[in-house]
Amino acid sequence: xxxxxxxxCVPLIVVALSACGGSSKKSSAHPATDAPTTAVTTAPEATxxxxxxxxxxxxxxxxxxxxxxxxxxxxxxxxVANADLNSCTYAGDPSGPTAQVEVFVGAGAKKFYDDDxxxxxxxxxxxxxxxxxxxxxxxxxxxxxxxxxVALRLTSLDDFSTFKPRLDALGKDVASRI
Numbered sequence: 025x026x027x028x029x030x031x032x033c034v035p036l037i038v039v040a041l042s043a044c045g046g047s048s049k050k051s052s053a054h055p056a057t058d059a060p061t062t063a064v065t066t067a068p069e070a071t072x073x074x075x076x077x078x079x080x081x082x083x084x085x086x087x088x089x090x091x092x093x094x095x096x097x098x099x100x101x102x103x104v105a106n107a108d109l110n111s112c113t114y115a116g117d118p119s120g121p122t123a124q125v126e127v128f129v130g131a132g133a134k135k136f137y138d139d140d141x142x143x144x145x146x147x148x149x150x151x152x153x154x155x156x157x158x159x160x161x162x163x164x165x166x167x168x169x170x171x172x173x174v175a176l177r178l179t180s181l182d183d184f185s186t187f188k189p190r191l192d193a194l195g196k197d198v199a200s201r202i
Contacts, residue, residue: 077174080105081112081127083103085196090114090125093190094178098125108132124179133175138192149162151192155199165195169202 082101091114098114105111109132116123128136137159140146148159148166153169155174162171162184164177176195178187 041170060191063167067132079110079129079202081129082109082169084129084174084201085112085125085127085194087114089194090127090196093176093187093194094122094123094125094180095187095190096120098123122179122181126175126177126179128173128175128177130173133166133173136164136175136177137173140164140166151195154192154195155202158195160188167195167199169199174198174202 080103082103087098087101094114094116097117097120099117101112101114103112110129111128111132114125137156138159141148141159146161148161151158151160151165151167154165155169158167160166162177163179164175166175167190168174174195176191176198178184178191180187
């Protein structure tokens with residue numbers, strides 16, 4: 025019985041689906057029955073936005089600046105930009121000393137700071153004159169200017185004290201351009 029119902033329903037479904045399909049041919053209806061076409065143009069409204077422009081981490085800190093801070097040759101920056109992270113990593117020359125400079129902008133920078141501060145409970149010092157808020161630990165500098173967070177992280181086997189003045193200067197330069 026169910027087989028007979030299936031045989032009867034298939035042609036009905038085919039007919040129904042073909043009736044729903046569109047055609048690329050224009051209707052042959054008389055021009056008098058077609059709705060008149062009128063073009064209405066309106067000037068686009070001017071829009072203003074208060075959201076800050078999207079910052080590119082590799083443009084915010086150039087390769088030359090990264091090399092100056094770390095004091096050795098670095099490879100070209102590798103950028104990652106998605107909803108969760110906007111970063112640029114300048115890795116050291118594989119045949120050179122251990123060196124890397126990382127730049128984080130936006131939510132990823134804030135998350136990095138929050139993890140170091142609240143989860144890992146690192147000790148921070150403030151950097152005077154840097155953004156609206158700034159926090160520094162060995163090999164990492166975090167600051168906020170307006171609603172934009174930036175994190176700069178260095179990797180080296182040398183003592184951090186040799187990098188601190190250059191890292192602070194880079195932070196102030198970056199903050200001045202946000």
